[in-house]
Amino acid sequence: MWVQVTITPNGRMSLPVDIRKRLGLARGGALLVEETEMA
Incomplete structure (x- = not known):
């Protein structure tokens, strides 16, 4: 499963609520x- 997350300038990561739950x-x-290495 691939999930796009947001990284803030101070390094915090924001995950969608359904994934956090x-x-x-x-x-x-x-x-x-x-x-991991991307091919």
């Missing part, structure tokens, strides 16, 4: 981001 992050939390 699905991931159990409705009240905040931590998210691990894995960087």
Whole structure:
């Protein structure tokens, strides 16, 4: 699944509410981001 997120100039990431709820992050939390090479 690909999801577009918004990164603010100060580095904060904004996820859509439905995704935050699905991931159990409705009240905040931590998210691990894995960087992969694009072909």
